[in-house]
Amino acid sequence: MSSPAEQLRQLGLRPSKALGQHFLHDERVVARIVAAAGIERDTIVLEVGPGLGIMTRKLAALAGQVIAVEKDRRLAALLAQTMPSNVSVIEADALEIDPVALAGRSYVVIANLPYSVGNAVIRRLLEADPPPRSLTVMVQREVAERIVARPPRMSVLSVAVQFFGEVRLLFRVGKGAFNPPPNVESAVIRIETRPPPIPRGDFDPFFTVVRAGFGQRRKQLANALAANLGIPRERVNLAIAAAQLPSMVRAEELSVANWVTLYQALARPSEQP
Numbered sequence: 001m002s003s004p005a006e007q008l009r010q011l012g013l014r015p016s017k018a019l020g021q022h023f024l025h026d027e028r029v030v031a032r033i034v035a036a037a038g039i040e041r042d043t044i045v046l047e048v049g050p051g052l053g054i055m056t057r058k059l060a061a062l063a064g065q066v067i068a069v070e071k072d073r074r075l076a077a078l079l080a081q082t083m084p085s086n087v088s089v090i091e092a093d094a095l096e097i098d099p100v101a102l103a104g105r106s107y108v109v110i111a112n113l114p115y116s117v118g119n120a121v122i123r124r125l126l127e128a129d130p131p132p133r134s135l136t137v138m139v140q141r142e143v144a145e146r147i148v149a150r151p152p153r154m155s156v157l158s159v160a161v162q163f164f165g166e167v168r169l170l171f172r173v174g175k176g177a178f179n180p181p182p183n184v185e186s187a188v189i190r191i192e193t194r195p196p197p198i199p200r201g202d203f204d205p206f207f208t209v210v211r212a213g214f215g216q217r218r219k220q221l222a223n224a225l226a227a228n229l230g231i232p233r234e235r236v237n238l239a240i241a242a243a244q245l246p247s248m249v250r251a252e253e254l255s256v257a258n259w260v261t262l263y264q265a266l267a268r269p270s271e272q273p
Contacts, residue, residue: 021072023051024112024138026177030055033188036170037110037136039063046103046132048094048111048121053079059110060084067102069094094121099128109135115182118143119157126164126193129200135191136170144169144187152253156214160207162256165193197260206263213251213259221249231266239265 024030033055039045039062050056050068056079059066066087070076076091083089090102095117099107109132113121118139125132139147148169149158161167170188175181198206212228213221222240226233240247242265245258254262 021051021114022178022180022182024054024177025179026173027054029173029177030058032171033110033136033138034058034062036188036190037108037134039108044103044107046099046107046109048109048125048137049113050079050089051075051112053083055110055112056083056087060087067107069097069102095124099125099132100130103132105130107132109137111135111137113137113139115140115143115184122147122191123160126161126191127203131164131193133193134165135193136188137191138173138186138188141172141185141187144189147189151255151258152250154252154254156207156211159210159254159256159259161191163206164196165191167191197256198263202263205267206260209263209266210251210259213254217251219250220247221245221251221254222247224251225266236266 037045039059041062041064043063045059045063045066047056047059047066047068050070052075053068056066056068060083064086066083067090068079068083068087069090069092070079071091071093073091076089079087080089090097094111099109109125111121118137122135122137122139125135143157146155146157147161148167149155168190170190173186173188175183175185177186196203209225209229213224215228216224219227222233222236225231225236229236237247239262240249243258243262245254245262
């Protein structure tokens with residue numbers, strides 16, 4: 001198969017800097033991603049950012065159905081003409097789609113995500129009701145490492161993703177696997193989703209508390225929460241004690257389970273000792 005650069009030249013196309021296009025061309029990397037996703041004959045795959053379709057074709061050979069979401073109108077038109085019959089090409093922005101409306105209630109996601117929107121796309125997919133069973137996605141390596149971090153290296157991003165599932169960093173991908181090569185390395189992560197630990201109606205207030213805790217990273221958690229939530233320090237101290245956390249704990253030291261317990265304690269101030 002010709003290289004992405006040759007294919008683009010033949011089609012009279014150039015990679016779009018605005019869309020952050022770096023086309024994956026390493027067949028070995030594609031094979032590893034597809035193998036990690038655990039595709040079966042009845043699997044419905046939602047692929048975000050198929051590009052020139054190198055991974056789409058491999059998915060089509062294994063899965064029951066592939067829904068390929070491509071924002072670039074030029075590439076969407078090309079894919080629609082060249083993909084197998086079990087591939088549906090949707091010209092759309094992944095940040096605006098309703099994944100359940102496209103793929104149903106039991107599907108998996110595979111994606112090579114542009115660095116600029118990777119976090120936002122992952123969050124949108126995880127917040128779908130229901131979310132995909134799993135996500136096998138390639139993102140910037142630094143972002144992948146932040147997503148899979150554990151205490152005491154947590155961040156808003158790691159809490160936001162681990163809230164929805166179990167995350168693993170599978171392998172790193174060098175710059176040479178893409179055309180044009182990006183300036184940084186990539187990594188593939190896999191997220192196995194599970195039911196969130198609190199009701200959907202609590203998502204927004206929960207993450208308001210998390211963002212407040214990380215709002216002043218150099219401060220102890222109690223100080224950051226009191227300042228950013230505008231609540232009395234005494235109430236924060238009581239909630240931290242009720243959550244069985246050290247009084248001088250910092251935000252990056254809390255696991256998702258710790259945050260849930262703390263959020264629930266803050267929501268029940270009258271029950272604190």
